[in-house]
Amino acid sequence: MTIIQKRKVVYLREKGESYAAIASAIGVSENTVKSYCRRSGLGSGAVAQIMQAVGEACGYCGEPLHHTPGAKKKRFCSDHCRMRWWAKHPEAIHRKAIYHFTCSTCGKPFESYGNSHRQYCSRACYGLDRRHNNG
Structure with missing residues (x-):
């Protein structure tokens, strides 16, 4: 892989693109992209953390979120993930009553x-x- 291709891989991974999408965009095999990402610390966990920080990934499982324009931004991809996250983080509940x-x-x-x-x-x-x- 060239330096330009490597930079493009980093850019696309930080945007949340899949290995297959990156491979087809830069013209290399999917396994080449996976290997480079693993060696560079751009695995699925790292990308999920980046996307969660930006608010573009589910707070529990890391799946990409699809926001509706004009609506409140989502934090979770499903009720299942939402309930699991709150069950694991009871300290985050602001109890008023x-x-x-x-x-x-x-x-x-x-x-x-x-x-x-x-x-x-x-x-x-x-x-x-x-x-x-x-x-």
Whole structure:
């Protein structure tokens, strides 16, 4: 491969082009392009990271995204990838509905997410309070 071809490979890989598309564009075999990319650190993982940083690839699997003009930019290619990503990154969830209470049974302070009417810190305290009040 010539220096010009190598530069074109780097440019096209950073744009997210496949090995086959690059090979046909510069006139060499697909295996030649794959070998050069592997040796130069332009494998599929490196390209996916570049595309994710730019917002052109799925945040979970790295597949190229197809954006609709005038619509909000996508982060994931499918619901499957979106749910998997959020399941692996619970720290990224911005929880706003956190409530602070004191347990009615033991008096211990506790937090509740999403339920503003909670009274007990655990099922054990709920059971104790229920047994004491019923008899």
